[in-house]
Amino acid sequence: MSRTVYVNGNYVPEEDAKVSVFDRGFLFADGVYEVTSVLQGKLIDFDGHAVRLQRSLSELDMKNPVTKDELLEIHRELVRANDIDEGLVYLQITRGAADRDFAFPEDAEPTIVLFTQAKPGLADSPKAKQGMKVISIEDQRWGRRDIKTVQLLYPSMGKMMAKAAGADDAWMVEDGFVTEGTSNNAYIVKGNTIITRHLGNEILHGITRAAVLKFAREAQMKVEERAFTMEEALQADEAFVTSASAFVMPVVEIDGNPIGKGAPGSVAYRLREIYLDESLKKAV
Structure with missing residues (x-):
């Protein structure tokens, strides 16, 4: 069954998820990520991951395209849509798409992608x-x-x-x-x-x-x-x-x-x- 993933404000089937070939995450690894575990359908240590995400973005002078509350809702919706009892939610934010240049672009909009991975038995490995x-x-x-x-x-x-x-x-x-x-x-x-x-x-x-x-x-x-x-x-x-x-x-x-x-x-x-x-x- 196809997963539902989140890409730049939209929930889409994974086969329809697309990111620009000019995205700086692809070209320069100019992006950050977090992985939050899910146990019993609930998010583990979400607040800590959200705080560290903001720190990583700040260290790279990168904009956060979502608020903490919005991020929590996206996580919860993906867990629900993909029926995750035990597993992971992966989040990645990049500086966005721009013509290739080592200097940071001034007008690029961040790219944000989230997806889930089901991991039955995660707690009882x-x-x-x-x-x-x-x-x-x-x-x-x-x-x-x-x-x-x-x-x-x-x-x-x-x-x-x-x-x-x-x-x-x-x-x-x-x-x-x-x-x-x-x-x-x-x-x-x-x-x-x-x-x-x-x-x-x-x-x-x-x-x-x-x-x-x-x-x-x-x-x-x-x-x-x-x-x-x-x-x-x-x-x-x-x-x-x-x-x-x-x-x-x-x-x-x-x-x-x-x-x-x-x-x-x-x-x-x-x-x-x-x-x-x-x-x-x-x-x-």
Whole structure:
């Protein structure tokens, strides 16, 4: 069955959705995006995604074509129209269409596109019970990773490197320190302490990251926001990642080496449980 998608103010069948070949998102990756999870037909962490979207747009001096309330209504309508119980809503805003020029156009109207992806079993993923395997790769991305742009070629390459190595994902390393996964924030657990990279231009300011750290502190867990090395990761008791679609996902192997007991740990298990429970209470 064809999905209903949203393109520049219109709800259309996916086969009728069209964007200009002159769109700067296509020509320059001049755009930003957000992905919001849907559980039980409701949006998870919508407010956080809306706030980060506006920050990304502001950092790129790009106009927002919709208000927060309008954006919420579009999300809800797509969830309803496509009968999404568990899945994702993808949102992309670009600077719009203009003749090709490196300088930002002065009169282009932003392009906005949203679509859904059904993901049955999203909350009960087998990977949460088995754990992920990751490899380490050099971080070769641009310097403003805090802006959630559509420049995702190197993370895609990293995913393929992991796949070729028989792993699920890659953790990127810069100047000896882990930055993040290809599409998630990275964590280790040593003793009773959760360690994850501090915020800065080097990593995406994850919405799930913020929520999980808040819940961890409320549960009296110790949190350190600092850079950690791959050597520390290999000696950790546990490791995990967070993202809007993975929630909290344990990592059981890095570069072929088991982490801790080589099985999902209790901290990751508990944080996933808390995150899903608390997020569903606030879902819209």
